[in-house]
Amino acid sequence: MIRLYAAVAAARFHGLSVDVRDFVAEPGEAAPSPAALARWLNECGAVARGMRLRWRDLVRLRNVPPIVLMFRDGSAGLMVAGDPDRGVVWLRDPLGDEGTPPVPLDELRLAQVWTGDVLLVKRRRDQSEADAPINAAWLGRMVLREKGLLRDILLSSMVLSVLAIFPPLIVMQVVDKVVSYHSFSTLISIAAILGMMSFYEVLLSYARRELALVVTTRLDTRISLLVFDRLLSLPLEFFEREQAGQVIGRVSAIYKVRDFMTGKLMNTVLDLFTLVVVLPFLFYFSMSLAWMTIAAACCIGLVVFGFMRPVGHLVGRKVAADMARGAVLYETVAGIRTVKTLALEQTRRQLWDDRSAESALWGLAAGRMGNMAATVAQPFDIFINRGIILVGAWLILTHHGDMGAGALMAFMMLGGRVASPLVGLARLLDDLSEVRTALAEAGHVLNQPTERQALTTGLRPVIHGALSFREVYFTYPGATTRALSGVNFDVPAGSTLGLVGRSGSGKSTVTRLLQGVSRSYTGYLRLDGVDLREINLTHLRRSLGVVLQDNFLFRGTVRDNITAGRPGLTLDDVIRAARLAGAEEFIERMPAGYETWIEEGSTNISGGQRQRLAIARALICDPKLLILDEATSALDPESEAVVxxxxxxxxxxxxxxxxxxxxxxxxxxxxxxxxDQGLVVDIAPHAVLLERCAIYRSLWQQQNRHEAGGRGHAHPAAMLAEGDIP
Incomplete structure (x- = not known):
């Protein structure tokens, strides 16, 4: 824990407020590693990096922010200064008072406790990759982070390009010298040279492919982490108004862009080095043939460029149709229980058929347009591969220039290497339309405003649970009427507040505001005297316990689900929370107890059991503010009585x-x-409300009419007139 507090102290120096309770330890890790601490601080809005330093580098750090030094016993110290002249560093106890003077340590004394690992922390001042807009520039910066490996790949490509020149030259020598003069000695020498160059070419090609594979893997991992982190930082309101299948389809489109950048784009750029090296030799062999080859390749590029816009439009429609089809698939799988229960197979099948037909039609249209472009460009491609040799033969026969048969064969071999990157560059433009569409789709989701600032900044007060609503107004986005209109009430810490009213009266909206789901309200909502919007959102939600009407359990054990928010808690904590929620009795009857596996969708437990597990999950962190939003409505009478x-x-x-x-x-x-209708009609204990609140009295009489004598046979119209029957 000392390492955690040292990291917190280093972050606090830069004005960053972090909570040790937000740190999730690695399984089996006795003390947090520098990498784990750096990852945690980066998630909290800092820029942190773990690294290993030598004494001579450490002692030269004079006026630096606090540096966390890792000690062998799992603790840590804060280095606040170094003095290379005296050969000492100044350390402060992270658990001590900030006013306590630091202690000097020399190399010998520090070496007895220091592992050599340090944690460097600073405040993030610029827009990081995690917050920057998802666009081509963002992806470009991601790729350029691997500039060391890219430099090695480019260097190997240049060497391979130079080596690619020699085989055509050797072929020319074989035709002009070996075959013409029947020189076996020259053939043996050329064979030896060719074998040696081929050996180095194989090695360099392997190294380049290996480096490209490493770059692709690292880029893929970094993009996956950042995209998922961005997705998690989006507000709940976004997911509530967007279709889940569309969100998944649009986010997945980012990987098409990744494949393009690490596949076709990288290969085309590497091939261009071959073009730069080989092109001068083509002009050396035959200037006229070289210009013909370049002209044909440029014609192919013009054809592709001319078809790029119409093909891009059709590809965009195809991508949209594919996402709509994917949304139907996701929705069907997610709601398969309802589909089977209501026999909706034929309806969903018809919808799938319609979406598939739409996707196929747009795909066919895009394919036909691409086929037309390929047909127009094919004659130029044929000329490059077959026509050039005929023109070259004519030049030799008519004695235009001094090109021989060997030179013509060498030109044909090199000409293919020149035409390939030029044609690839032209076709690359064709792929840009699809990539641009995919990037726009991904940006539609990932460039939405996030909660990152609210999740990483703000106050972290000690929560006691006192609530105060003052003139709170709130309207849902797109709604025409207010969900809350001038709500005013106070809840002392440690007390219990019940919220009742007809459907749509604003009860659940109040709980949403308390959870920080919606922050676009006006008025004042205070928790322990602090405006709720000034409290760190992560700290707020970790201090709350929330149980909804329909709770989601993850696929895993009972214990894992109860400790989902606090994975480091012990089995005793799990049992205490389960006992408090009334879940202990049925958990102990399960085959494996707390290690019983819960299937996806909680299909192997009842609704009442699922609800009690959700209550236990909310209670395990011992929240000072607990919200039960229709938490017992899905319980059977026995389970409800237990809760x-x-x-x-x-x-x-x-x-x-x-x-x-x-x-x-x-x-x-x-x-x-x-x-009622977003207004607070009355607030008082039960007995008082029965006397003075007509709405509450009406609701109470509806639910207890069987105890009201003759009212048990009242006409339904009379009961409806008194209020909404829940």
């Missing part, structure tokens, strides 16, 4: 906000807030 019986224990020492249509579960709340 309600534990509510008093659950509420002890924490503030609870309970949204429920079942008023019987709110009777013991300290206050019950009655809402």
């Amino acid at each position: 309600n019986a534990n509510l008093q224990r659950i509420a002890r020492g924490r503030t609870m906000v309970i949204v429920s249509h079942r008023l019987s579960s709110l009777v013991d709340c300290d206050q019950i807030c009655v809402m």
Whole structure:
């Protein structure tokens, strides 16, 4: 833990507020490694790097920010200065007072405890890759980060280009000297030279492919990490208004761009080096044939360029159709239970057929347009591969120039190497339309405003749970009516608030604001006297416990699901949370207890069991503010009775906000807030509301009419007139 506090102290020096509770340790790691600490601080908005230093480099660091030194016993120290003249560094205890003077250590004393590893931390001042817009420039910067490997690849390509010149020259010598003069000695010498060059060419080709593979793998990993991180930093409101299948399809389009940049683009750029080296030799052999080859290749480029816009339009429509089809597939798989239950197979099949037909039509149209471009360009390609040799033969027969048969064969071999990169460059323009479309689709999702600043900055106060709403107004994006209109109420710390009202009255909106899901409200919403929008969003959500009506459990063990937010907690903590949620009794009856595997979709447990596991997951971090949003509505009477019986224990020492249509579960709340059309109608204990609040009294009578004597046979119209029947 000392290393964590040392990292926190180094970040605090730069004005960054981080919480040690946000750090997730690596499995089996006794003390956090510099790499793990650097990764954590980078996620929190800092720029951190773990590295190994020698004493002579460390002691030269004079006026530097605090540097975390890793010690052999798993602890750490903060180096605040170095003095190479005296041969000492100044260290401060990360757990001590900042006013405590640092202690000087020389090389001998430090070597006894220091591992040689350090953690460097600074504040991120510029727009990082994680926050920059996803576009071609972003991807270009990603590629250029591997400039060392790219330099080696380019150097090997240049050498290979030079080596590519010799085989045609050797062929020319074989034809003109060996064959013509039957010189076996010359043949043996040429064979030896050719074998040696071929050996080096094989080695260099292997090295270049290996380097290109490393660059591609590292780029793929970095893009995957950054894209997933960007996706996680998007606000919940974005996912609520976008179709999940469309989001997945658009994000996956970034990999088409990756494949282009590390595949066709890189290969074409490397081939251009061959063009630069070989082109002068073509002019040396025959200037007229060289100009003919270049002219034919340029004609192919003009054809491709002319077809680029119409082909790009059709490819864009094809990509959109593919994403729409993928969305249908995702939606069908995600809702397969509903599809099977309602016998919707034929309906979904028809929708899939329609989307597939649309994709096929646009694909056919794009393919035909591309086929037309290839047909127009094919004669020029044929001329380069076959026509040049006929023209060269005519030049030899008519004695135009001094080209011989060997020179013509060498020209044909080199001409193919020149035409290939030129044609590849032209076809590269053809691929740009698809890449541009894919990049735009990915940017549509990944360039949305994120919560990164709210997740990494802001206050981290100690949460006690006192809530205060003052003139809070909120309207959902695109809505015409307000969800909340001038909401005012207070909830003391440690008390229980019930929220009731008809559907659409604003109950769940209040809980969304408390979770920081929506921050575009007006007015003042304070938690322990601090404006909720000034609190670090990660700290806020880790301090809350939230249980929804329909909770998602991950594929994994019961224990893993309960400790999802706190993977480092022990089995005793899991058992305590399960007992508090009333889940212990059914978990112990499972075949493997807390190690029982929960399948995808929670198909092997009941809805009531899933809900109680969700309550245990919310309670395991001991939140000071617990939100139950229709948490017991999906429970069977027995499970609901178990949870309600534990509510008093659950509420002890924490503030609870309970949204429920079942008023019987709110009777013991300290206050019950009655809402209607975004307004707070009344707020008081249960007994007081029965006397003075008509809406609450009506809802109570509807749910308890079986106890109201003759009202048990009231006409349905009369009951509806009194209020919404939940």
